[in-house]
Amino acid sequence: MKNCTQTQLIHAPRKAPQYISTVQPPLFRASTIIFENTNALFDRHWTDPYDYSYGTHGTPTTFTLGDNIAQIEGGDFCLLAPSGLSAINLVNSCFLKHGDEVWVADNIYGPNMEHLNNLQDRYGIEVKVYNSIDINTFTPTKKASLLWLEAAGSVTLEFPNLIALVKKAKELQILTVLDNTWGAGLAFNAFDFSSEHLSVDITVHALTKYPSGGGDILMGSIVTKNKEFYHKLFRMHAIQGIAVSGDDVAQIQRSLSSMKLRYEHQSKSTLTLLEWLKEQKEFVQVLHPADSESAGHKYWKDICKEGHSAGLVSVIFDSKYSLSDIRKFCDALTLFKLGFSWGGPVSLVMLYNLKDMRVLNHPHLKQGLLVRFCIGLEEPQDLINDIKHALKLLE
Known part of the structure; x- marks a missing residue:
């Protein structure tokens, strides 16, 4: 049966082969993703390693960049966000609840501090400030649930006592999150940074900076080695409708080699x-x-x-x-x-x-x-x- 011209413009009778080997991976732009059949629709689950169900949940383009960023930083799982601050806010939204105590360095990225202060005023999160080079100023109570780290710190560039801070947080079962934008996964491995193989739980990274390299793309990432944390973040990522442009992802992917x-x-x-x-x-x-x-x-x-x-x-x-x-x-x-x-x-x-x-x-x-x-x-x-x-x- 031959379709009329208008239908042929949408459902082309001829289709070029979709996969060839190229230096750069192909770019996928997608909101709707077509399922091959009902089995493909109903047998899938959002926890599958590559769940192609809707554009916001991931495409080969976004998963490729995510895998590469995770590898660079030493982690296993990665989520992309529209900016570094968006990635930070996703972590705070996912892991902080009313009554929790969150610890931040005095030299933390300013917008992160502003966001946490907003959570404190509106939702009863308690924000505590410590000196990143003085472990004695980090005095968490039983309410402490999250420790923000930054290496090196914003503007004044103090490098924190990362080993002591992470050790203390782990002893008290406090989640450790590192803003890894300065190190970019290149200065040190945040998931294995000491002779004792210490690791932070999560990193965030403003891909706007070194991964982009052009001063023209906004994007952020969240990386972890913990599958449970990744699934919690993935659900919050989906609930909040966080998505990135495939074109922007392809631009950053292109810059990674340099x-x-x-x-x-x-x-x-x-x-x-x-x-x-x-x-x-x-x-x-x-x-x-x-x-x-x-x-x-x-x-x-x-x-x-x-x-x-x-x-x-x-x-x-x-x-x-x-x-x-x-x-x-x-x-x-x-x-x-x-x-x-x-x-x-x-x-x-x-x-x-x-x-x-x-x-x-x-x-x-x-x-x-x-x-x-x-x-x-x-x-x-x-x-x-x-x-x-x-x-x-x-x-």
Whole structure:
């Protein structure tokens, strides 16, 4: 029976073979997924390793990237989310309930802290703050259910006492979740990071940064080795209708092959800038975990065995410089662009007032306004010259 033209446009009589071998995996765009027959529809279960039932639950495109991210980070299961913050919020929604105590480092990613404070105000979650380099400030009660870790910490880049914190949390059966965006699964293995083979329970990762590498794609991931945790997260993921674009996934998949090269190059460039920044009289402190004077350096050295670190370095200006002076400095930079995020080809700069960002006192931090540099793929000497030129305006 021959169908009319309109029907043929939808149900083409000829169909090219669907699978060939290519460098990049094929891109699947799907909301509806067609079942071969009723057996395929009813014999499936959402806990199957690859449950192709609806676009939000996964396609070959999303599962391929998820498998690759899990492998890079040392885990077994991965879920994708529209952004790093979305991944963070999914974990909080999944594992926190009324009356629970959640512990966060004082240098945690700011939007995560804001989200948890919102949960505290609306749903009775109790937020507690600790100093990531002082294990004695982590004093959980029996209500504690989740410990947030970040290595290195946001903006001030202290590397936490990860071994001691995870040991203490495991003794008390507290879930450990690491924001692994800085390490990207390359600086250290979050699921096996000590001679005792310590592991966090879950990692989240802003794939927006190094996995994307272009400063143009938003995405996040959640990785674990625990199937029970994965199933709980998967159900919450489905209930909340969380989904990512197949096109965006394909872009990140395409960038993965160069991620390690970019990470190591930006890490090396940052160390070059670090040595130069330490010599400049305008800065009273330079913050980077690989620097022997930085807080948490010994913890970084114990865990990041190959000396890897992300392309971030922060400086604290002498307190004689006003906010107006620092704004003038940032505006004078030409290669460094004023913007949030990092991990892309273009170097970025951002200024912060730590008094507005921290709850605890941190004697290891000098007084003054802080500027964070995110090193891109430019030549380090060109970036140094850019900072030199901007500093002249402060003379």
